[in-house]
Amino acid sequence: MSESASNTSQRKSEHIRLCLTNEVSFRQKTNGFENYEFIHSAITEVDLNKISFQKKLFGKKINYPFLISCMTGGTSEAENINSMLTEVAEEVKIPIGVGSQRQALENAYFHNSYKIIRSKAKSVPVLGNIGAAQLVHLNVKEIQKLVDMLDADAFVVHLNPLQELLQPEGEPYFVGLLNKLESLCKKISVPVIAKEVGAGIEKISAKRLLDTGIKGIDVAGAGGTSWAGVELIRKNEIENPFWDWGLPTAYCIRTVSELKKNYDFILIGSGGINSASEMAKAFALGADLTASARIVLQKLLNEGPEHVRIMIESWFKHLKGVMFLTNSQKLSDLKKNKILKKELLT
Amino acid sequence: MSESASNTSQRKSEHIRLCLTNEVSFRQKTNGFENYEFIHSAITEVDLNKISFQKKLFGKKINYPFLISCMTGGTSEAENINSMLTEVAEEVKIPIGVGSQRQALENAYFHNSYKIIRSKAKSVPVLGNIGAAQLVHLNVKEIQKLVDMLDADAFVVHLNPLQELLQPEGEPYFVGLLNKLESLCKKISVPVIAKEVGAGIEKISAKRLLDTGIKGIDVAGAGGTSWAGVELIRKNEIENPFWDWGLPTAYCIRTVSELKKNYDFILIGSGGINSASEMAKAFALGADLTASARIVLQKLLNEGPEHVRIMIESWFKHLKGVMFLTNSQKLSDLKKNKILKKELLT
Amino acid sequence: MSESASNTSQRKSEHIRLCLTNEVSFRQKTNGFENYEFIHSAITEVDLNKISFQKKLFGKKINYPFLISCMTGGTSEAENINSMLTEVAEEVKIPIGVGSQRQALENAYFHNSYKIIRSKAKSVPVLGNIGAAQLVHLNVKEIQKLVDMLDADAFVVHLNPLQELLQPEGEPYFVGLLNKLESLCKKISVPVIAKEVGAGIEKISAKRLLDTGIKGIDVAGAGGTSWAGVELIRKNEIENPFWDWGLPTAYCIRTVSELKKNYDFILIGSGGINSASEMAKAFALGADLTASARIVLQKLLNEGPEHVRIMIESWFKHLKGVMFLTNSQKLSDLKKNKILKKELLT
Amino acid sequence: MSESASNTSQRKSEHIRLCLTNEVSFRQKTNGFENYEFIHSAITEVDLNKISFQKKLFGKKINYPFLISCMTGGTSEAENINSMLTEVAEEVKIPIGVGSQRQALENAYFHNSYKIIRSKAKSVPVLGNIGAAQLVHLNVKEIQKLVDMLDADAFVVHLNPLQELLQPEGEPYFVGLLNKLESLCKKISVPVIAKEVGAGIEKISAKRLLDTGIKGIDVAGAGGTSWAGVELIRKNEIENPFWDWGLPTAYCIRTVSELKKNYDFILIGSGGINSASEMAKAFALGADLTASARIVLQKLLNEGPEHVRIMIESWFKHLKGVMFLTNSQKLSDLKKNKILKKELLT
Numbered sequence A, B, C, D: 001m002s003e004s005a006s007n008t009s010q011r012k013s014e015h016i017r018l019c020l021t022n023e024v025s026f027r028q029k030t031n032g033f034e035n036y037e038f039i040h041s042a043i044t045e046v047d048l049n050k051i052s053f054q055k056k057l058f059g060k061k062i063n064y065p066f067l068i069s070c071m072t073g074g075t076s077e078a079e080n081i082n083s084m085l086t087e088v089a090e091e092v093k094i095p096i097g098v099g100s101q102r103q104a105l106e107n108a109y110f111h112n113s114y115k116i117i118r119s120k121a122k123s124v125p126v127l128g129n130i131g132a133a134q135l136v137h138l139n140v141k142e143i144q145k146l147v148d149m150l151d152a153d154a155f156v157v158h159l160n161p162l163q164e165l166l167q168p169e170g171e172p173y174f175v176g177l178l179n180k181l182e183s184l185c186k187k188i189s190v191p192v193i194a195k196e197v198g199a200g201i202e203k204i205s206a207k208r209l210l211d212t213g214i215k216g217i218d219v220a221g222a223g224g225t226s227w228a229g230v231e232l233i234r235k236n237e238i239e240n241p242f243w244d245w246g247l248p249t250a251y252c253i254r255t256v257s258e259l260k261k262n263y264d265f266i267l268i269g270s271g272g273i274n275s276a277s278e279m280a281k282a283f284a285l286g287a288d289l290t291a292s293a294r295i296v297l298q299k300l301l302n303e304g305p306e307h308v309r310i311m312i313e314s315w316f317k318h319l320k321g322v323m324f325l326t327n328s329q330k331l332s333d334l335k336k337n338k339i340l341k342k343e344l345l346t
């Protein structure tokens, strides 16, 4: 195993360990959902039994529009984690993302930690993943290999300029990224999705991304896991103001969803979605899919896979309640003026 | 007594017991009245002695536009409670609502707890009551019987989707409700009123209700008794975010009153009206009648019927003061720009 | 001495005693000045030595546009208090108001407490005073006698509906007041001023007052002495929400000053002006004169007349500083956009 | 040494001593930067290695647009302080201002404390300095001598009306200042800059200044060092409300930068810039140069010159990060809508 590969893998282990605590949350910034309230509908004729979240995603049927966010791969724990998460995904019938496949490019040692996902995810969509910092150095053929390794249903490029900036091993260099994305979208066999990792994508960046041809945006906004925090703890620089850098998730979803008028894409709302009501508000603000990362990992490793399933199902049970109480028979109804800024409710 | 009837009656007893405490209030939401201030009028020519609150309601004369909200019926305590409350209502000359008559549909065991009201309310309006969840399964004839049982002056349908959702025995199913209301309004012998039970009715729902032909809306907004809270305590699920679900009473009154331009209806302001100044603000924001439930019950059972009377009279004494100080000779004057958002008063 | 006269005088003594404490301040409301900030002018060419506050008021020269507000009269202490305050007023050359002359109408026992003022106020304006509740029962001749008793330079009618409402001995009845004011203004020998006593006069009431012909308005807004508080302490009803009733002084001055466009009148800013910077902001918001009551009384009785003088002079020294720093050579310059809401200063 | 000269020098020593503590900060006012947030750009193609802050200032090349603000001169400590600061400035290649040259006008005793600056600042711009209160009494020739003494590259006139007002020895008299500035600008050999010392220059004053022909404005706003505080501690008058007088730095920069449309000038942002992120926001709001005074002095005297250098370099390293994360290759890009009021980010 090469030095660098071993480093990448060690770093990833460290990340997982830190993410099991809550110390890596934003400290002075929230995801913004607390500023919103649902508009209760005293008159509701929603039939709870007819609410269904089933839909097709990348050609496959899923039960809930909820994605287990890209997390691990390329570490000794990863194989085990991915295996358990995929079992949950397959049982619950939801899509799952794989952690950065960078490691897979470096050597073949942990290839299994990626492949296990596809082998267990028989029916649900699996999303490949690579960082933008790697992407700028790769050609489409190499990316296609990553897709093929997983038989991925879509491919995620994560944009993490803040993390690359702060990480001692970081590569804060994305020159040529938009061009690269454009040619990737043209030539690769599956839809491409762009995501952040906790600092958020707002309307302007989203528009530039959509103009390259990508088919999905995961805002991964501020207020949940602070990747700056993770890196700053590792560097022992916890006073650095970058810890709280980023755009609140609610703001990102709200502004990016305005682009739906002119672009056809999947809007994934994520970043600090750690409860049923945050998830519900993400949908109401315009998300097509929501996603969570750290809370899923915590549930999995602290309580076991069964509790990941329970959590997801209970969140959607709550969401059904919200839909019932806002007279929204379908998830799309929930997006039509069913939520308001709190300050307007007086 | 059938199982289910006995259950309903037991549940109602539990409700009453919980409502004697303050634990069932909203926890993170207020009724919104604290955001408003009256505009003092240094020049007032109001003649306090000529202020009168007398008016006709459903063809009967009342002294105060204040309703003792629908609460009990169908429990062993109910007969006694209703008896005492009705005596107060008759003495003070105010309308009184009866608790859900669902129990009366189930069996005849506690019919007296309802009938006692009419027998003591010789001169004041009495309002019948049924839940929307029951209404969808009933026909107009059955409802007419409930009206007749009480010789009711009006009939209230309570909309409580949140409660039905959370209640273990709940029936969160209101499909066909608007149609049902429409035919009810057409055929029943008395005016129909729609009310919530603490989550609020705002403009959009109100408009849909008024289009069915109902003649009154009791907003029963958030900030007072949380029925979600009541049910969640019973289920031992006190962390559930639905506890604080709902639209603040002030918001509901303010927005629903805008419909007065186009519809002819009685607007009842309620939901956490526990003090004289909250009641005064409810009128200033547009209510024709105000109503309280839990505080009345608490006064009654903790201090005795005499104190219910004292409370109501002292509230209206305070209201007279507010009218005097805002140069409002009639209650209708109080609704004309006599109140402002606090933030504008600088 | 008649019962009622003795009562009035006793009540007034009680008022004075209570006003020496700070317990009678508003509890949850401020005068609103803290929401404003001066706009610093780095470039100032103001000549501090040429700033003068001298002006003519009711035909007499005064050194400072500051009024010792109407307070006492008709009590055993009053003669002494008025004597000392007038000496200060005469020394500093500022106008002084006399407390309600109601007592003088009732009997002649304390006439001296009023007359002493004129005898010592050789050169400065003296203002007579009566409550609106008395005015409605008096004819112009009787008022003229009150003016003559003092050789008053102007006559103040105080509007205190809140106090009359709460005072056990109160007469909350002002029917006919505007007409009365109109004929008073026409026939009396001196200009008439209307004032509140701590609940404020805003634009709408001010307009109605100006239309009667009055020549001055003293807003006497909320945030300083709460007369409701005074009366509620006397009645042992300290939970009454009327304690904090009223319109903040800053709001009153700001809105009433807008009437300057169409009316010619003296705008007196008062109500909780207890510091130099509150006084300065009152001028900047549009007051022609400012006034204080309780703090003057407290200084006088707790520290002695010399400290009243020192306080007033130090306040105007501070005001000079404010004018210097906002490039305002004259007080009128200070009113031209030299102050902003704090929230705009970011 | 004349009395007055000795006094000036003693006062300056006292100032320095006080400024080593944090007691002289604003107490209830901030510089306002905390109300702003950068707009994260998930898509950035900035090449960190190509970011350069080098520019020409007054004909000389500097590495960073950062000015060590005018502080000392004319005291026994001054020579040493200035010597050390200039070494840092020369090493880092940044401009440096000299403290008020008033002392140099009074006698020649401490001339060296000024001259040492030029002798060590071989390549970077040096800024002369005089107070506006002195300027109004001087003619252009005298000022030219001050410029020549330093071979200054620009000349700063500090506007400190608040300080002059409060200082026991103060001369709060600036009559004729604008005219004086106009003739100075016409006749002196170097560009003239106007600055405040902690109370701020906003748009209106800035416009009046620019109309005289000055070429730079240093807003020196409120939120950092309170010179009123310094003087009030000396006078033992710490309750004086002037302590917090002034316009927040962020407000000043934001409003003065609007004048860039019509005027050609250097906008210097300063006043409480004590951290990297405050500096970054100052640029984003429109500053061409930023400056700090007290924190530099504190670093120098508490930690040594090396730490001044480290601080400045680390701030610009942080700024590079901010530029990277907001997709701003050049500092001028950072000024184009890369920052938002926090309240808009929900």
Ligand SMILES: Cc1cc2nc3c(=O)[nH]c(=O)nc-3n(C[C@H](O)[C@H](O)[C@H](O)COP(=O)(O)O)c2cc1C
Residues within 6 Å of the ligand: A015, A016, A019, A069, A070, A071, A072, A098, A099, A100, A129, A156, A157, A158, A195, A196, A197, A198, A220, A221, A223, A224, A225, A270, A271, A272, A273, A291, A292, A293, A294, A295, A297
């Ligand atoms: C342990 C861990 C590892 C992660 N690794 C990746 C990754 O490899 N690729 C990626 O796109 N995002 C990665 N993320 C970011 C998440 O996908 C997600 O965008 C972010 O954590 C915000 O969501 P959260 O607040 O729900 O945790 C990782 C997150 C965690 C917690």
Ligand SMILES: Cc1cc2nc3c(=O)[nH]c(=O)nc-3n(C[C@H](O)[C@H](O)[C@H](O)COP(=O)(O)O)c2cc1C
Residues within 6 Å of the ligand: B015, B016, B019, B069, B070, B071, B072, B098, B099, B100, B129, B156, B157, B158, B195, B196, B197, B198, B220, B221, B223, B224, B225, B270, B271, B272, B273, B291, B292, B293, B294, B295, B297
């Ligand atoms: C003990 C209790 C029983 C109630 N039962 C009924 C009912 O049977 N029907 C109904 O329409 N509302 C019922 N309510 C709701 C009240 O009418 C009212 O809308 C709600 O409590 C909000 O008002 P409050 O904040 O003044 O309590 C009940 C309330 C209480 C406290």
Ligand SMILES: Cc1cc2nc3c(=O)[nH]c(=O)nc-3n(C[C@H](O)[C@H](O)[C@H](O)COP(=O)(O)O)c2cc1C
Residues within 6 Å of the ligand: C015, C016, C019, C069, C070, C071, C072, C098, C099, C100, C129, C156, C157, C158, C195, C196, C197, C198, C220, C223, C224, C225, C270, C271, C272, C273, C291, C292, C293, C294, C295, C297
């Ligand atoms: C002891 C005392 C007696 C007062 N008596 C009168 C009065 O007789 N007539 C009147 O117009 N206002 C009277 N006032 C009201 C004051 O003139 C003034 O409007 C009010 O106190 C608000 O000002 P402040 O906050 O500076 O005290 C009295 C105030 C005090 C403190």
Ligand SMILES: Cc1cc2nc3c(=O)[nH]c(=O)nc-3n(C[C@H](O)[C@H](O)[C@H](O)COP(=O)(O)O)c2cc1C
Residues within 6 Å of the ligand: D015, D016, D019, D069, D070, D071, D072, D098, D099, D100, D129, D156, D157, D158, D195, D196, D197, D198, D220, D221, D223, D224, D225, D270, D271, D272, D273, D291, D292, D293, D294, D295, D297
């Ligand atoms: C010790 C000290 C001495 C100062 N002397 C001067 C001076 O002589 N001339 C001047 O224009 N500003 C002087 N200033 C003001 C600074 O240049 C600066 O405008 C002000 O302190 C605000 O910046 P800060 O918050 O970074 O300290 C001085 C500041 C300090 C701390």
